[in-house]
Amino acid sequence: MKGTLLIQLILLLGAGSMLFLFIWRWHTAHTRAWKRIAFFVFVVANVYAVLRPDDVTWVAHHLGVGRGTDLVLYLLVVAVSFYALNTYMRFRSLEKQVTDLARAVALRDAMLLNSERLSSGQLSGGHLVTESLDPQAEVRSTASSSS
Known part of the structure:
Protein backbone atom coordinates (compact mmCIF):
# COMPACT_ATOMS: atom_id res chain seq x y z
CA MET A 1 0.00 0.00 0.00
CA LYS A 2 2.91 2.33 0.74
CA LEU A 11 1.68 11.21 -10.55
CA LEU A 12 -0.41 13.85 -8.79
CA LEU A 13 2.60 16.14 -8.49
CA GLY A 14 3.25 15.65 -12.21
CA ALA A 15 -0.36 16.49 -13.10
CA GLY A 16 -0.31 19.49 -10.79
CA SER A 17 2.93 20.80 -12.29
CA MET A 18 1.54 20.39 -15.84
CA LEU A 19 -1.57 22.33 -14.86
CA PHE A 20 0.50 24.99 -13.08
CA LEU A 21 2.79 25.49 -16.09
CA PHE A 22 -0.17 25.61 -18.44
CA ILE A 23 -1.98 28.24 -16.35
CA TRP A 24 1.23 30.18 -15.69
CA ARG A 25 1.95 30.37 -19.44
CA TRP A 26 -1.72 30.93 -20.35
CA HIS A 27 -1.11 34.30 -22.01
CA THR A 28 1.80 33.02 -24.14
CA ALA A 29 0.15 29.77 -25.18
CA HIS A 30 -1.57 30.59 -28.46
CA THR A 31 -3.94 27.66 -28.45
CA ARG A 32 -7.55 27.43 -29.35
CA ALA A 33 -10.13 27.35 -26.57
CA TRP A 34 -11.17 23.76 -27.24
CA LYS A 35 -7.56 22.61 -26.89
CA ARG A 36 -7.30 24.41 -23.56
CA ILE A 37 -10.51 22.78 -22.39
CA ALA A 38 -9.31 19.38 -23.62
CA PHE A 39 -6.04 19.79 -21.73
CA PHE A 40 -7.87 20.74 -18.55
CA VAL A 41 -10.19 17.71 -18.93
CA PHE A 42 -7.11 15.54 -19.50
CA VAL A 65 -11.25 -3.71 -22.68
CA GLY A 66 -9.73 -6.18 -20.24
CA ARG A 67 -7.84 -3.86 -17.87
CA GLY A 68 -7.86 -0.20 -16.97
CA THR A 69 -4.20 0.11 -17.88
CA ASP A 70 -4.97 -1.16 -21.38
CA LEU A 71 -7.70 1.45 -21.75
CA VAL A 72 -5.30 4.17 -20.64
CA LEU A 73 -2.72 2.90 -23.13
CA TYR A 74 -5.23 2.92 -26.00
CA LEU A 75 -6.33 6.44 -25.12
CA LEU A 76 -2.70 7.49 -24.93
CA VAL A 77 -2.06 6.13 -28.44
CA VAL A 78 -5.01 8.14 -29.76
CA ALA A 79 -3.81 11.28 -27.94
CA VAL A 80 -0.23 10.95 -29.23
CA SER A 81 -1.52 10.36 -32.76
CA PHE A 82 -3.66 13.51 -32.51
CA TYR A 83 -0.67 15.46 -31.19
CA ALA A 84 1.57 14.23 -34.02
CA LEU A 85 -1.01 15.09 -36.67
CA ASN A 86 -1.67 18.50 -35.12
CA THR A 87 2.06 19.26 -34.94
CA TYR A 88 2.54 18.17 -38.56
CA MET A 89 -0.33 20.38 -39.75
CA ARG A 90 0.98 23.38 -37.80
CA PHE A 91 4.46 22.82 -39.22
CA ARG A 92 3.12 22.68 -42.77
CA SER A 93 1.13 25.88 -42.18
CA LEU A 94 4.19 27.69 -40.82
CA GLU A 95 6.29 26.39 -43.70
CA LYS A 96 3.78 27.82 -46.19
CA GLN A 97 3.73 31.17 -44.38
CA VAL A 98 7.54 31.37 -44.45
CA THR A 99 7.57 30.49 -48.15
CA ASP A 100 4.95 33.15 -48.94
CA LEU A 101 6.84 35.72 -46.88
CA ALA A 102 10.16 34.90 -48.56
CA ARG A 103 8.50 35.14 -51.97
CA ALA A 104 6.95 38.53 -51.14
CA VAL A 105 10.28 39.88 -49.83
CA ALA A 106 12.12 38.62 -52.91
CA LEU A 107 9.58 40.26 -55.24
CA ARG A 108 9.69 43.51 -53.30
CA ASP A 109 13.50 43.55 -53.36
CA ALA A 110 13.50 42.81 -57.09
CA MET A 111 11.09 45.68 -57.76
CA LEU A 112 13.18 48.07 -55.65
CA LEU A 113 16.36 47.02 -57.42
CA ASN A 114 14.75 47.42 -60.84
CA SER A 115 13.38 50.85 -59.99
CA GLU A 116 16.85 51.91 -58.77
CA ARG A 117 18.42 50.62 -61.98
CA LEU A 118 15.82 52.38 -64.13
CA SER A 119 16.31 55.67 -62.36
CA SER A 120 20.11 55.45 -62.68
CA GLY A 121 20.01 54.08 -66.24
CA GLN A 122 21.81 50.84 -65.34
CA LEU A 123 19.81 47.90 -66.55
CA SER A 124 21.89 44.71 -66.73
CA GLY A 125 20.87 41.84 -68.94
CA GLY A 126 18.09 43.81 -70.57
CA HIS A 127 15.34 42.35 -68.33
CA LEU A 128 12.99 44.05 -65.91
CA VAL A 129 10.53 42.49 -63.49
CA THR A 130 7.13 44.17 -63.72
CA GLU A 131 5.63 45.71 -60.60
CA SER A 132 3.12 42.92 -60.04
CA LEU A 133 3.10 41.20 -56.66
CA ASP A 134 1.95 38.02 -58.34
CA PRO A 135 4.47 35.22 -57.69
CA GLN A 136 4.27 34.38 -61.38
CA ALA A 137 5.34 37.93 -62.26
CA GLU A 138 5.73 38.50 -65.96
CA VAL A 139 9.27 39.24 -67.10
CA ARG A 140 9.56 41.58 -70.03
CA SER A 141 12.57 42.47 -72.01
CA THR A 142 13.42 46.12 -72.30
CA ALA A 143 15.41 45.34 -75.43
CA SER A 144 12.31 44.05 -77.23
CA SER A 145 10.19 47.01 -76.13
CA SER A 146 12.65 49.47 -77.67
CA SER A 147 12.59 47.74 -81.10
Whole structure:
Protein backbone atom coordinates (compact mmCIF):
# COMPACT_ATOMS: atom_id res chain seq x y z
CA MET A 1 0.00 0.00 0.00
CA LYS A 2 2.91 2.33 0.74
CA GLY A 3 4.28 1.91 -2.83
CA THR A 4 0.86 2.74 -4.26
CA LEU A 5 0.69 5.96 -2.26
CA LEU A 6 4.17 6.94 -3.40
CA ILE A 7 3.40 6.51 -7.11
CA GLN A 8 0.07 8.29 -6.66
CA LEU A 9 1.87 11.20 -5.04
CA ILE A 10 4.42 11.34 -7.88
CA LEU A 11 1.68 11.21 -10.55
CA LEU A 12 -0.41 13.85 -8.79
CA LEU A 13 2.60 16.14 -8.49
CA GLY A 14 3.25 15.65 -12.21
CA ALA A 15 -0.36 16.49 -13.10
CA GLY A 16 -0.31 19.49 -10.79
CA SER A 17 2.93 20.80 -12.29
CA MET A 18 1.54 20.39 -15.84
CA LEU A 19 -1.57 22.33 -14.86
CA PHE A 20 0.50 24.99 -13.08
CA LEU A 21 2.79 25.49 -16.09
CA PHE A 22 -0.17 25.61 -18.44
CA ILE A 23 -1.98 28.24 -16.35
CA TRP A 24 1.23 30.18 -15.69
CA ARG A 25 1.95 30.37 -19.44
CA TRP A 26 -1.72 30.93 -20.35
CA HIS A 27 -1.11 34.30 -22.01
CA THR A 28 1.80 33.02 -24.14
CA ALA A 29 0.15 29.77 -25.18
CA HIS A 30 -1.57 30.59 -28.46
CA THR A 31 -3.94 27.66 -28.45
CA ARG A 32 -7.55 27.43 -29.35
CA ALA A 33 -10.13 27.35 -26.57
CA TRP A 34 -11.17 23.76 -27.24
CA LYS A 35 -7.56 22.61 -26.89
CA ARG A 36 -7.30 24.41 -23.56
CA ILE A 37 -10.51 22.78 -22.39
CA ALA A 38 -9.31 19.38 -23.62
CA PHE A 39 -6.04 19.79 -21.73
CA PHE A 40 -7.87 20.74 -18.55
CA VAL A 41 -10.19 17.71 -18.93
CA PHE A 42 -7.11 15.54 -19.50
CA VAL A 43 -5.50 16.73 -16.27
CA VAL A 44 -8.74 16.24 -14.31
CA ALA A 45 -9.16 12.73 -15.78
CA ASN A 46 -5.54 12.01 -14.95
CA VAL A 47 -6.02 13.02 -11.32
CA TYR A 48 -9.24 11.00 -11.09
CA ALA A 49 -7.59 7.92 -12.62
CA VAL A 50 -4.69 8.17 -10.18
CA LEU A 51 -6.97 8.52 -7.17
CA ARG A 52 -9.55 5.92 -8.28
CA PRO A 53 -7.82 3.25 -10.43
CA ASP A 54 -10.62 0.74 -9.82
CA ASP A 55 -13.06 3.09 -11.57
CA VAL A 56 -10.84 3.09 -14.65
CA THR A 57 -10.92 -0.70 -14.66
CA TRP A 58 -14.73 -0.60 -14.33
CA VAL A 59 -14.99 1.75 -17.34
CA ALA A 60 -12.58 -0.46 -19.29
CA HIS A 61 -14.71 -3.55 -18.64
CA HIS A 62 -17.83 -1.72 -19.82
CA LEU A 63 -16.04 -0.66 -23.01
CA GLY A 64 -14.89 -4.21 -23.69
CA VAL A 65 -11.25 -3.71 -22.68
CA GLY A 66 -9.73 -6.18 -20.24
CA ARG A 67 -7.84 -3.86 -17.87
CA GLY A 68 -7.86 -0.20 -16.97
CA THR A 69 -4.20 0.11 -17.88
CA ASP A 70 -4.97 -1.16 -21.38
CA LEU A 71 -7.70 1.45 -21.75
CA VAL A 72 -5.30 4.17 -20.64
CA LEU A 73 -2.72 2.90 -23.13
CA TYR A 74 -5.23 2.92 -26.00
CA LEU A 75 -6.33 6.44 -25.12
CA LEU A 76 -2.70 7.49 -24.93
CA VAL A 77 -2.06 6.13 -28.44
CA VAL A 78 -5.01 8.14 -29.76
CA ALA A 79 -3.81 11.28 -27.94
CA VAL A 80 -0.23 10.95 -29.23
CA SER A 81 -1.52 10.36 -32.76
CA PHE A 82 -3.66 13.51 -32.51
CA TYR A 83 -0.67 15.46 -31.19
CA ALA A 84 1.57 14.23 -34.02
CA LEU A 85 -1.01 15.09 -36.67
CA ASN A 86 -1.67 18.50 -35.12
CA THR A 87 2.06 19.26 -34.94
CA TYR A 88 2.54 18.17 -38.56
CA MET A 89 -0.33 20.38 -39.75
CA ARG A 90 0.98 23.38 -37.80
CA PHE A 91 4.46 22.82 -39.22
CA ARG A 92 3.12 22.68 -42.77
CA SER A 93 1.13 25.88 -42.18
CA LEU A 94 4.19 27.69 -40.82
CA GLU A 95 6.29 26.39 -43.70
CA LYS A 96 3.78 27.82 -46.19
CA GLN A 97 3.73 31.17 -44.38
CA VAL A 98 7.54 31.37 -44.45
CA THR A 99 7.57 30.49 -48.15
CA ASP A 100 4.95 33.15 -48.94
CA LEU A 101 6.84 35.72 -46.88
CA ALA A 102 10.16 34.90 -48.56
CA ARG A 103 8.50 35.14 -51.97
CA ALA A 104 6.95 38.53 -51.14
CA VAL A 105 10.28 39.88 -49.83
CA ALA A 106 12.12 38.62 -52.91
CA LEU A 107 9.58 40.26 -55.24
CA ARG A 108 9.69 43.51 -53.30
CA ASP A 109 13.50 43.55 -53.36
CA ALA A 110 13.50 42.81 -57.09
CA MET A 111 11.09 45.68 -57.76
CA LEU A 112 13.18 48.07 -55.65
CA LEU A 113 16.36 47.02 -57.42
CA ASN A 114 14.75 47.42 -60.84
CA SER A 115 13.38 50.85 -59.99
CA GLU A 116 16.85 51.91 -58.77
CA ARG A 117 18.42 50.62 -61.98
CA LEU A 118 15.82 52.38 -64.13
CA SER A 119 16.31 55.67 -62.36
CA SER A 120 20.11 55.45 -62.68
CA GLY A 121 20.01 54.08 -66.24
CA GLN A 122 21.81 50.84 -65.34
CA LEU A 123 19.81 47.90 -66.55
CA SER A 124 21.89 44.71 -66.73
CA GLY A 125 20.87 41.84 -68.94
CA GLY A 126 18.09 43.81 -70.57
CA HIS A 127 15.34 42.35 -68.33
CA LEU A 128 12.99 44.05 -65.91
CA VAL A 129 10.53 42.49 -63.49
CA THR A 130 7.13 44.17 -63.72
CA GLU A 131 5.63 45.71 -60.60
CA SER A 132 3.12 42.92 -60.04
CA LEU A 133 3.10 41.20 -56.66
CA ASP A 134 1.95 38.02 -58.34
CA PRO A 135 4.47 35.22 -57.69
CA GLN A 136 4.27 34.38 -61.38
CA ALA A 137 5.34 37.93 -62.26
CA GLU A 138 5.73 38.50 -65.96
CA VAL A 139 9.27 39.24 -67.10
CA ARG A 140 9.56 41.58 -70.03
CA SER A 141 12.57 42.47 -72.01
CA THR A 142 13.42 46.12 -72.30
CA ALA A 143 15.41 45.34 -75.43
CA SER A 144 12.31 44.05 -77.23
CA SER A 145 10.19 47.01 -76.13
CA SER A 146 12.65 49.47 -77.67
CA SER A 147 12.59 47.74 -81.10
